[in-house]
Amino acid sequence: xxxLIVDDEETARYGMRKILDSSGEILExxxxxxxxxxxxxxxxxxxxxxxxxxxxxxxxxxxEIQSSSLPSLVLIITAHGNERVAVEAMKKGAYDxxxxxxxxxxxxxxxRNAAEQVTLRQENQRLxxxxxxxxxxxxxxxxSSPMREVFAMVDKVSGTDVTVLLTGExxxxxxxxxxxxxxxxxxxxxxxVIVNCAAIPENLIExxxxxxxxxxxxxxxxxxxxxxxxxxxxxxxxDEIGDMPLDTQAKILRVLEEKKIQKxxxxxxxxxxxxxxxxxxxxxxxMVEEKQFREDLFYRLEVIKITIPPLxxxxxxxxxxxxxxxxxxxxxxQKSPITIDPGVMxxxxxxxxxxxxxxxxxxxxRLVVLANESVVVESDLPGEIRFFDPTVGxxxxxxSLEPLLxxxxxxxxxxFERKYLLxxxxxxNNNITHTAEAIGIHRQSLQQKIKDLDLKRFLN
Numbered sequence: 409x410x411x412l413i414v415d416d417e418e419t420a421r422y423g424m425r426k427i428l429d430s431s432g433e434i435l436e437x438x439x440x441x442x443x444x445x446x447x448x449x450x451x452x453x454x455x456x457x458x459x460x461x462x463x464x465x466x467x468x469x470x471x472e473i474q475s476s477s478l479p480s481l482v483l484i485i486t487a488h489g490n491e492r493v494a495v496e497a498m499k500k501g502a503y504d505x506x507x508x509x510x511x512x513x514x515x516x517x518x519x520r521n522a523a524e525q526v527t528l529r530q531e532n533q534r535l536x537x538x539x540x541x542x543x544x545x546x547x548x549x550x551x552s553s554p555m556r557e558v559f560a561m562v563d564k565v566s567g568t569d570v571t572v573l574l575t576g577e578x579x580x581x582x583x584x585x586x587x588x589x590x591x592x593x594x595x596x597x598x599x600x601v602i603v604n605c606a607a608i609p610e611n612l613i614e615x616x617x618x619x620x621x622x623x624x625x626x627x628x629x630x631x632x633x634x635x636x637x638x639x640x641x642x643x644x645x646x647d648e649i650g651d652m653p654l655d656t657q658a659k660i661l662r663v664l665e666e667k668k669i670q671k672x673x674x675x676x677x678x679x680x681x682x683x684x685x686x687x688x689x690x691x692x693x694x695m696v697e698e699k700q701f702r703e704d705l706f707y708r709l710e711v712i713k714i715t716i717p718p719l720x721x722x723x724x725x726x727x728x729x730x731x732x733x734x735x736x737x738x739x740x741x742q743k744s745p746i747t748i749d750p751g752v753m754x755x756x757x758x759x760x761x762x763x764x765x766x767x768x769x770x771x772x773x774r775l776v777v778l779a780n781e782s783v784v785v786e787s788d789l790p791g792e793i794r795f796f797d798p799t800v801g802x803x804x805x806x807x808s809l810e811p812l813l814x815x816x817x818x819x820x821x822x823x824f825e826r827k828y829l830l831x832x833x834x835x836x837n838n839n840i841t842h843t844a845e846a847i848g849i850h851r852q853s854l855q856q857k858i859k860d861l862d863l864k865r866f867l868n
Contacts, residue, residue, distance in 0.1 A: 409523050410435060412452035414443045414469065415485065416462045420508075424456060427512050431519055440464045447473065447480065453526045454519060457502075458485045459493060467497065474501040474594075475568065481522045485510075546588045548581060549732045552722035558585065561714045566592035571664070573649075573709045574687040576716035579766030582687040583647065585716060589685055590643040598642030601635050606648035613656050615672055624673025636669050639682045649709065650690035650701065661705045684709070719761040719768065726756055729765060733772035746776055749785045759793045791834015797827035826861050829854075833863070 409432030415421050416438050425434045435450055437443035439461065446452065447469075455473060459466035466484075473479050484497045484505035494505035503525065504518050545559040565572060566589045574582040583602070590600040608616050615624075619634030635644060646652070652660070663669055664684065668677040686709050695701035719726065730748060738746050748756075761767050771793075775784050786794060829843075836842040844854040858864055 409433070409454065409526065410450055410452040411519065412437060412443065412446055412450070412455045412480070414438075414440075414455060414461070414466070415458040417458075420458070424515065427515055428519055431516070431523065440466075440469050443469055444472065447476075452480050454522045455480045455482045456485055456519075457482050459497065460487055460490075467500070470497060470500060470502060479567075481526055483518055483522060546584075546591060548584045548588060549729050550722065550725040551728060552724045554717040554722045555725060558714060558716060561712070562588050562592065565589070565712050565714075567594065569683050570711050571684045571686070571709055572712045572714060573692075574685065574714050574716060575692075576687075576689065577718045577764055578689050579764035580716040580718055581765050582689075582716055583645070585714060586643075586645045586647075586685045586687060590645075590683075593643065593683065595642050595683055599639055600643045600645060601639035602645045602647060603635050604647045606651035610653050610656075613653065614659065617656070618659070618669045619671040621671055621673035624671070628673070631671075634669065634671065636663065636680045636682060637678060639680075641681050643683045643685060646684065646686040648688060649686040650688040650692055650695060654700075654702065657702045657705050661702065661708060664705075664708050719764045723757055726768065727753060729768055730756065730772060733769050734776065737773045737776040741776055743776055743779065744782060746779055747783050749783055751786050752784050752789060755786065755789060755793055755796070758798055759796050760798070792831065795827075795830030795834050797823065797830065822861060825857065826863065829857060829861065830863060 411428055411432050412435040413421050413424050413428075414437045415424070418438070421436050421438070425436065428434060432453075435446050435452060437446055443455075443457075447455070455469075457466050457469060470482055470484075473482055479501070481503040482497075482501070484494045484502045485508060486494045486497075486505060487508050491505070491507055494502070494507070498505060503522055506514060506518055545555075545562065548555070548559070550556075562585060572586075572589060574585055576582055586602075587600065590596060603616065605613065615628075615632065615634070617634050617636055619632045619637055620628050622628060622631045646660075663680070667680060669680050670677050692701050692706050692710070696703045696706050730753070734746050734748070738744070756768075763770075771790075775788055778788070829847075832847055833840075833843050836846060840854055840858075841851055844851045847854075
């Protein structure tokens with residue numbers, strides 16, 4: 409246990425060092441500059457901080473310690489009669505306080521209690537890290553290397569007020585990451601307010617964000633509190649920020665700079681203290697180049713960028729996610745435990761999941777609801793998964809020709825035909841007559857193609 413004593417009186421430091429000598433490694437600082445250096449280099453577990461330093465304000469150091477990613481526990485030491493100041497320090501994050509002159513036993517007890525709190529916090533962190541290795545992070549399931557990088561970033565920035573931009577494809581889990589950032593932040597006891605910028609009509613988004621007064625516009629029959637005001641002292645999550653109109657972007661930038669809003673129809677400003685987390689599945693840097701997104705707002709939002717990888721880039725998470733969703737939906741729909749046939753898992757691991765985790769979740773929910781047996785087999789899967797051909801584009805479409813360009817014409821043509829016909833047959837429940845009619849060839853021609861391309865084994 410490392411204990412830092414910050415006091416400008418040498419005799420006071422000497423006395424506390426002698427009292428606490430057996431409590432751990434004792435560090436000393438007589439001013440804020442040396443205290444900052446020791447905090448940065450030694451990362452003490454407990455800081456005994458005298459607020460009444462010679463010509464310096466101990467509150468500055470308290471604020472800096474509290475803003476660090478792994479803050480020390482701070483015990484405030486103040487002169488008798490200044491308990492009100494110490495209580496104010498506790499409101500700003502200090503763990504406890506002592507008033508001079510204090511009894512030896514009082515100091516030892518305060519430090520012992522703080523040490524127990526440090527030990528408990530370290531143990532909780534260790535257990536959380538073990539759980540992350542096993543299953544994921546909070547409500548996010550995953551243990552692949554790309555997701556561990558995401559978890560590490562969440563750990564680093566969740567304790568700060570820095571703005572975070574979450575990027576990634578639809579369904580990858582950006583909202584869950586935003587939730588974990590909020591849950592692990594000092595604002596966790598306040599509200600997380602979510603705004604889907606793509607779902608709000610352009611003529612209503614400013615009212616939604618900033619609120620309006622009664623009569624501000626046609627249909628404004630009563631005063632409305634906006635999302636910024638609702639999220640005061642909490643977190644505002646701007647989802648699909650790339651779909652926000654340019655005019656509104658300018659007003660969001662002004663709020664970030666001034667930390668004030670103004671309701672529509674009002675001349676009064678309202679101070680707002682919110683943390684901004686935004687998310688998009690679009691390329692904002694390209695949108696900036698094309699003048700579709702404000703460059704100044706982009707840089708304000710992207711102080712920290714966290715990219716959530718698509719499911720196809722972390723396939724080792726698919727079995728874990730599958731088991732998680734099977735358990736979740738079996739309990740929700742009061743089903744007996746359902747398992748996955750190994751052949752089904754092989755098909756899931758092969759599939760590209762263009763809809764990412766959301767698509768896998770919806771698939772497992774469907775399988776659980778429709779299950780007649782306790783084991784999901786290959787025939788229970790939809791055709792796009794059963795007949796998926798990974799050699800024809802990662803998105804299960806013919807839009808990407810890159811995998812075919814390395815092949816000669818004949819195998820490339822056969823690969824396309826195989827994928828196309830399997831998808832169409834799956835669409836018509838393997839009915840050859842209906843499929844032939846739909847694609848415009850004779851039934852006999854389709855049967856011959858099935859034979860030539862060895863598709864029959866997929867149609868049982």
